[in-house]
Amino acid sequence: MRSPFTASGRAWLPYLLVAAAALGIYASSLGNGFVWDDRHLILRPQEVRSVGNIPGFFASALFTGGDGAAYYRPVVTTSFAVDYALGGPSRPWVFHLTNILIYAACCAAVYALFRRLLGPGAAALAGALLFAAHAVHTESVAWISGRSDVLAALFMVLAFLALLHTERRSENGEEGWLPRWILLPAAGIFTLLAGLSKEVALVMPLL
16 A cells, blocks of 8 residues: 655655745735724634634634625634634734645645646646746635635645546546545535635635
């Protein structure tokens, strides 16, 4: 049974390069503060100020926007509560750092997806670097409240990866380092987490 942890250290270099690119591009956002909906979603709700309230996030539409609309995104709210416990209202950089780290993980996952689809060549790396640097992601990463987009994208890509690994085994019987009985439930769990991060991820079963 192959394990990715026994592979050559060079195999991890593209993942590190893509993650480092994402971190470098958005490092300047660490100096940003709370803006727009951040005040309604993070600073004003009393529930977000305690990690003890996390179970309640999954039982109610606590995530209320500035326009009065209610959103059910408990994974995002949970991440805000953890950040609040670590940094509080006086350290917005903690929230921005979390956004950047999630985005870096997402970009590395995108490289893994491209690598699976295109092979471990320059095309996969170039595509992942383009994804990391694309300006369309700026608001989602540099704005704390945009975290829902990044979290949903990360979990959706992980779900696709799990399904692709399962499909490849079905076709050629290749033995991997994770058994199929783990990969299939993992794909379902990642899909659920994506949906609990942002409603757009509910298209995953159709995809």
